Amino acid sequence: xxxxxxxxxxxxxxxxxxxxxxxxxxxxxxxxxxxxxxxxxxxxxxxxxxxxxxxxxxxxxxxxxxxxxxxxxxxxxxxxxxxxxxxxxxxxxxxxxxxxxxxxxxxxxxxxxx
Numbered sequence: 001x002x003x004x005x006x007x008x009x010x011x012x013x014x015x016x017x018x019x020x021x022x023x024x025x026x027x028x029x030x031x032x033x034x035x036x037x038x039x040x041x042x043x044x045x046x047x048x049x050x051x052x053x054x055x056x057x058x059x060x061x062x063x064x065x066x067x068x069x070x071x072x073x074x075x076x077x078x079x080x081x082x083x084x085x086x087x088x089x090x091x092x093x094x095x096x097x098x099x100x101x102x103x104x105x106x107x108x109x110x111x112x113x114x
Contacts, residue, residue, distance in 0.1 A: 001017060001018070001019070002017075003015040003016065003018060003089065004016050004023045004026070006026075006090065007045055007046060007048075009046070009049030009050035010050050010051070011051055011052040011086065012049050012052055012087070013087045014045060014049050014088050014090060015083075015088070015090065016089070016090040016091075017089065017090070017110050019110075024091065024092040024093070025091075025092060025093055029041065032076065034074065037072060037075070040074055040076070041070075041076045041078070041093075044059060044070055045078075048060070048070065048088065053088075058071070059071060059072075063104055064104050067079055067104055067108060068080050068081065068082075068088075070090075075096030076093060076096070077103070078090050079091045079092060079103060079104065080107075081111045083114070089110075089114060091111070092106065092110070
């Protein structure tokens with residue numbers, strides 16, 4: 001499985017999974033029509049890269065196993081897992097309201113394949 005580095009900040013390197021020559025996180029970000037929502041997620045990703053994950057569970061929280069969730073107030077979600085001490089692997093994104101357990105299973109599969 002391939003990875004694409006999205007941000008390499010002072011604290012954390014953020015990489016995204018590439019599946020069938022497509023970066024799932026970039027595809028998700030490109031699909032967001034609302035500028036404000038997209039800006040919030042990009043800002044959160046940059047923040048995590050530069051400062052580490054926020055301690056605020058409204059923005060970053062543990063879900064199941066080794067899967068974590070980055071989320072915005074506008075309902076965007078990106079699931080991820082830690083690969084190394086300072087390397088966070090982003091699996092895919094989705095909108096609030098989609099079946100969370102299904103999305104967690106998908107992220108767990110990516111983490112096992114990795």
